Amino acid sequence: MSLLAVRYIDQPYQRLDNVLNNSDVGIILVQNTLIIHYLKTAKSGPLRELGNLMETERVAYRSFPELPQSLETIVRDGSHVVFDMDIIYNHVLPRSFSLTGTCDFYMSRSSYLTTPLGMLAQKNSPFMPRFNQLAYTLVESGIYDKWQIFSHPNSSTCKNPPIIITVTSAFSLSNLWGMFVVLGCGFEVAVLVLVMEQMRGGAKWRKQGHVDTHDTNTASITVTSDHTHHQY
Structure with a gap:
């Protein structure tokens, strides 16, 4: 036999605002990336607020x-989050x-700093129309996603992990002790109620029995040789 339960997985950081409003959470940035430049030059909004925290x-x-080491230490214990490009997460x-075989981390639903990828060629190159058509074909056919999965196995497994999962575990004393405690308390209450009812x-019966005895002593029958007199 086994126990089937439902577990809720909390995912509190879905927006950059959620992280900025929690002063107890640190933020990890990857060195020497384009994001560092974006944060330093942002004029307003959450990116500007994050830029103000860089020092x-x-x-x-x-x-x-x-x-990877930071993920297994300060990110796993919940004290930090990582702010970087999706392509980095597709690798890490x-x-x-x-x-581990489990999705221990999750990506926020909100995205920031869309970074286009393209191919460079000489200005007015006759090859550009052909390159554009090839790029459209790669994206629309889904072959780019297939390349991503091929180069990074399990890259899409943990992109949108469920927040509610079912957990199955074998019955044991460690996960059933609460039920025995409730059952024992119920027995104790039942015994206590039974003793109080008996008392x-x-x-009540002793009091009622005393009254009946007094009534019996005041009633008698007198018998004579001639007639029987009933005296009450």
């Missing part, structure tokens, strides 16, 4: 090879899933 203790800088998260009922 404070809330922001920690890591190189790309250091990200699949590696973590391949090692109350006994007192």
Whole structure:
């Protein structure tokens, strides 16, 4: 036999505002990336607020090879989050899933700083129309996503992990002790109520029995040789 339960997985950081409003959470930025430039030059909004924190203790800088170690330490314990491009997560998260077999991290639903990718050629090059057509074909056919999955196995497994999962575990004393406690408390209450009822009922019957005995002693029958007189 086994126990089937439902577990809710909290995902509190879906927007950059959620992170900025929590002063207890640190932010990891990857060194020497285009995002650093964007944050320094942002004029307003959450990106500007994050740029203002770049020289404070809330922001920690890591190189790309250091990200896996940071994920397994300060990100796993909930004290930090990583703010970087999706393509970085497509490399780091699949590696973590391949090692553990579970989605221990999640990506926010909100996206920032869309970065276009393209091919450079000489101005007015006759090859540009052909390159554009080829790019459209790659995207529309889905072959780019297939290349992504091929180069990074499990890259799409943890992109949108469920927040509600079912958990199955075998019955044991460790997960059933609460039921036994409730059952024992119920027995104790039942015994206590039974004792109180017996005590109350006994007192009532003793009192009623005393009255009946007094009534019996005041009634008698007198018999004579001639007639029988009933005296009450």
